[in-house]
Amino acid sequence: xxxxxxxxxxxxxxxxxxxxxxxxxxxxxxxxxxxxxxxxxxxxxxxxxxxxxxxxxxxxxxxxxxxxxxxxxxxxxxxxxxxxxxxxxxxxxxxxxxxxxxxxxxxxxxxxxxxxxxxxxxxxxxxxxxxxxxxxxxxxxxxxxxxxxxxxxxxxxxxxxxxxxxxxxxxxxxxxxxxxxxxxxxxxxxxxxxxxxxxxxxxxxxxxxxxxxxxxxxxxxxxxxxxxxxxxxxxxxxxxxxxxxxxxxxxxxxxxxxxxxxxxxxxxxxxxxxxxxxxxxxxxxxxxxxxxxxxxxxxx
Amino acid sequence: xxxxxxxxxxxxxxxxxxxxxxxxxxxxxxxxxxxxxxxxxxxxxxxxxxxxxxxxxxxxxxxxxxxxxxxxxxxxxxxxxxxxxxxxxxxxxxxxxxxxxxxxxxxxxxxxxxxxxxxxxxxxxxxxxxxxxxxxxxxxxxxxxxxxxxxxxxxxxxxxxxxxxxxxxxxxxxxxxxxxxxxxxxxxxxxxxxxxxxxxxxxxxxxxxxxxxxxxxxxxxxxxxxxxxxxxxxxxxxxxxxxxxxxxxxxxxxxxxxxxxxxxxxxxxxxxxxxxxxxxxxxxxxxxxxxxxxxxxxxx
Numbered sequence: 001x002x003x004x005x006x007x008x009x010x011x012x013x014x015x016x017x018x019x020x021x022x023x024x025x026x027x028x029x030x031x032x033x034x035x036x037x038x039x040x041x042x043x044x045x046x047x048x049x050x051x052x053x054x055x056x057x058x059x060x061x062x063x064x065x066x067x068x069x070x071x072x073x074x075x076x077x078x079x080x081x082x083x084x085x086x087x088x089x090x091x092x093x094x095x096x097x098x099x100x101x102x103x104x105x106x107x108x109x110x111x112x113x114x115x116x117x118x119x120x121x122x123x124x125x126x127x128x129x130x131x132x133x134x135x136x137x138x139x140x141x142x143x144x145x146x147x148x149x150x151x152x153x154x155x156x157x158x159x160x161x162x163x164x165x166x167x168x169x170x171x172x173x174x175x176x177x178x179x180x181x182x183x184x185x186x187x188x189x190x191x192x193x194x195x196x197x198x199x200x201x202x203x204x205x206x207x208x209x210x211x212x213x214x215x216x217x218x219x220x221x222x223x224x225x226x227x228x229x230x231x232x233x234x235x236x237x238x239x240x241x242x243x244x245x246x247x248x249x250x251x252x253x254x255x256x257x258x259x260x261x262x263x264x265x266x267x268x269x270x271x272x273x274x275x276x277x278x279x280x281x282x283x284x285x286x287x288x289x290x291x292x293x294x295x296x297x298x299x300x
Numbered sequence: 301x302x303x304x305x306x307x308x309x310x311x312x313x314x315x316x317x318x319x320x321x322x323x324x325x326x327x328x329x330x331x332x333x334x335x336x337x338x339x340x341x342x343x344x345x346x347x348x349x350x351x352x353x354x355x356x357x358x359x360x361x362x363x364x365x366x367x368x369x370x371x372x373x374x375x376x377x378x379x380x381x382x383x384x385x386x387x388x389x390x391x392x393x394x395x396x397x398x399x400x401x402x403x404x405x406x407x408x409x410x411x412x413x414x415x416x417x418x419x420x421x422x423x424x425x426x427x428x429x430x431x432x433x434x435x436x437x438x439x440x441x442x443x444x445x446x447x448x449x450x451x452x453x454x455x456x457x458x459x460x461x462x463x464x465x466x467x468x469x470x471x472x473x474x475x476x477x478x479x480x481x482x483x484x485x486x487x488x489x490x491x492x493x494x495x496x497x498x499x500x501x502x503x504x505x506x507x508x509x510x511x512x513x514x515x516x517x518x519x520x521x522x523x524x525x526x527x528x529x530x531x532x533x534x535x536x537x538x539x540x541x542x543x544x545x546x547x548x549x550x551x552x553x554x555x556x557x558x559x560x561x562x563x564x565x566x567x568x569x570x571x572x573x574x575x576x577x578x579x580x581x582x583x584x585x586x587x588x589x590x591x592x593x594x595x596x597x598x599x600x
């Protein structure tokens with residue numbers, strides 16, 4: 001299943017907020033074995049939003065759009081998705097009753113414009129929102145495709161994704177999706193190009209697991225990735241490749257997965273009962289900061 | 301001038317990294333008076349990258365792409381941009397000489413694949429990179445359009461943007477671009493929909509300055525925005541609208557722009573010589589944390 005993520009909001013195009021939803025949703029979908037080929041950000045503009053949603057539906061099976069579900073006039077995602085899926089919006093009386101209760105509980109009057117949040121494209125499934133007034137929507141589209149609308153605030157989007165979208169996607173893929181299993185090997189003291197040069201034969205022939213090099217500040221990472229039913233199966237497939245890479249470049253490898261260089265240094269110091277002092281010139285205390293950022297660093 | 305941002309990298313589609321370049325570039329362009337209508341993220345896939353770049357060139361005047369300029373085979377942005385602009389790649393001997401010096405200074409051998417980083421689309425301008433091996437490129441396209449390629453690591457992208465791209469864009473817009481001037485009004489104790497309802501007449505008629513409401517955790521923000529030659533001109537245009545909104549909803553307004561609620565509470569306490577104790581149940585110390593997160597909070 002190919003997925004596309006659409007983020008709606010002029011505030012994203014102005015750089016006023018950081019798009020943490022993009023990372024969250026991408027990571028969740030990778031875990032569920034769903035491939036994301038495109039992420040698109042578009043502003044609160046009806047024509048451009050419709051064009052982006054149409055294109056997403058034409059090239060992807062699943063479109064997840066977030067943002068623009070609020071009660072105000074610049075919230076246009078509901079209307080745009082209804083239009084591109086060809087489903088008229090209809091007032092959902094049950095949703096209206098729930099929203100009135102939501103406001104009454106908080107001792108507030110429901111504003112007239114909140115009624116817009118009770119408009120549902122015909123045939124869509126409503127995803128309840130316990131944290132806000134915007135319900136999510138799951139809208140069927142041509143040929144088994146689906147458009148899922150989620151609210152923009154991460155505090156509303158995340159619980160809704162976990163409670164309703166993740167189970168739906170897992171069920172759709174037969175309840176046992178292939179998930180992405182990765183191992184990151186972390187190197188220091190060698191450049192990305194030299195490392196890739198020495199692994200050229202492996203990188204040219206390997207298609208599963210894949211090998212992707214990333215240049216980081218003062219480090220290079222290699223990500224080995226495969227898809228498998230579970231972690232054990234995935235790591236078993238990665239192991240021979242990892243062993244071959246370690247045999248070639250093990251002397252530059254300081255750790256794997258989440259362990260950072262300061263953590264690896266700290267672990268070695270603690271294991272050997274050694275302590276560390278720094279006297280820094282150009283780095284002006286940066287090395288000491290990296291070292292002491294690690295919890296438990298007072299041991300060394 | 302309409303701009304489009306393209307971010308190249310499978311790691312973004314997998315959610316392995318947070319796209320901070322999107323916020324940085326969007327904010328910089330807003331400051332320079334350049335409108336961004338779309339941001340697109342695409343993986344290290346040649347066909348999809350070409351399609352994304354072609355579409356960007358068809359609907360935008362300026363395309364800024366970042367990432368995928370490294371030395372390894374999965375770095376394909378240079379080739380993709382050369383293809384969609386119809387400019388063949390040619391080895392730049394000067395760039396090659398510089399890169400050889402770059403490696404020699406660091407006592408490293410230059411790998412064969414680094415030569416790829418010296419391939420330049422015919423007629424393109426090279427943007428030097430002091431922090432890494434990937435030069436940026438500024439590639440002319442049909443009808444006065446331009447494609448700018450920047451390296452993905454923020455530590456390389458940001459200085460290159462500030463040194464080379466920002467001055468180019470400022471010069472292109474006559475040296476004195478209209479910049480975005482904004483004022484954010486921060487409200488507490490009122491919902492987004494009630495606030496928007498009470499400002500419906502203003503929001504319906506105002507096109508400049510624009511009014512955009514944002515629901516935040518326990519707060520609502522209104523962003524008033526206009527374009528002006530400088531801040532003084534912009535604030536003068538925003539002032540009457542701000543005064544009208546304050547006269548209607550001033551009792552819910554606690555601060556503006558960057559001042560947070562804990563900062564506003566702290567400022568009022570300090571002004572009045574009052575102190576604050578918290579005894580928290582449901583919030584479990586959260587209020588105390590918010591209060592003490594403000595520098596100087598030991599005064600109250």
